[in-house]
Amino acid sequence: MEGRAGLTSTPAALPYFVAFSQLLGLTLVAVTGAWLGLYRGGIAWESTLQFNVHPLCMVMGMIFLQGDALLVYRVFRKEAKRTTKVLHGLLHVFAFIIALVGLVAVFDYHKKMGYADLYSLHSWCGILVFVLYFAQWLAGFGLFLFPGASLSLRSRYRSLHVFVGAAVFLLSVGTALLGLKEALLFKLGVKYSTFEPEGVLANALGLLLLCFGVAVLFLLARADWKRPPQAEEQALSMDFKTLTEGDSPGSQ
């Protein structure tokens, strides 16, 4: 029954939920910045401040931008499929580059300080998520944007791509929570239990991370909020034609 009503119009509640998710996401980035500015001395590519580049870049790239890349198909409902695909792919590229800067920052910082790498659960999850994210992007590019994949292969891979995309996003949120907890316990230690202002702010940041994760998942999960098929997608061959000819016909 779902997903058929109002095929061409945007569901009434969708823009409000999208706006709410963006408000959450921007607050998340702002609170991360406030935490690093107020309690960690700010951001720089030198001294111990280099570490702080890591959480900021990861929250901007692997949480906010990755989440927004997943929402592209809920927001751009009437644009040509190819335009939406390219935007989806590009947002993931930006997210990947920002996250890469965040990764380089922490490995470089560890090297300068003589700290061990990749011993913690946070780092194991982080590497796993980053590799999955890159593999998912390559597979998505190869099958959905690069011409050549058959329609049947695309159709079979699509649901797996959507699931893995959502799973990698949720794993990113989990990894960020682990990193936040690690940063807090390393610095505060037993003082964490005295409700230090930094601890309370960082806990609130953790809850914001969870709320953003749940908000994105909610937007993705509602069957009647999925992007309706456009005219050129309903005529199956057109989609393939569009992709192979590199053209983006307007669908309205």
Next chain:
Amino acid sequence: MEGRAGLTSTPAALPYFVAFSQLLGLTLVAVTGAWLGLYRGGIAWESTLQFNVHPLCMVMGMIFLQGDALLVYRVFRKEAKRTTKVLHGLLHVFAFIIALVGLVAVFDYHKKMGYADLYSLHSWCGILVFVLYFAQWLAGFGLFLFPGASLSLRSRYRSLHVFVGAAVFLLSVGTALLGLKEALLFKLGVKYSTFEPEGVLANALGLLLLCFGVAVLFLLARADWKRPPQAEEQALSMDFKTLTEGDSPGSQ
């Protein structure tokens, strides 16, 4: 297209994925037990060992049993709807009771040791998840098992119930990861970075938690693995009749 093929038969791959998820879940419980037995002195309702009741109960209740309760509708595909509902509700009751024992254990342990309560992100998330879990159970019981709710109300609430159920399960996995990390860092401190055997085992336990979470989500997400509607559900009034008369007609 999905979800219509082979309406009455069980999808070929489903039993293997269910079996794999159960193998993961049981391994998770076993590795939690091994961690507590090998590195934390085992389990008891006295001395410092009382704390260890907490992680074991939470993994058994809020992760393994909660996850299995969500899978009931994927496994019992041909049984009467009411039987499946009752099993779903009962598994959640068992999960809730086991988790309650785990909660009492940690609060009692904190009290005996003079430790502060509810200061950490793990504890904030834990309380949030537990309250949501209880509220979701009450709403589910009131609307789906207790007679009286109208069919249209049930139908409108169903998709929200499924989403909140999956979200609470994923939040439980995230909360468990935070707790594991906390337990590790409090005990190991800087030794964590020297690849202590306990740290490596606990990291593996964290990855198992993530894998079980993803496996359950995958089983829930596949549209063509959803429980097919039975004869009595297709005649809408029968479902209501079944519930109000407290009867469970065989649907095959």
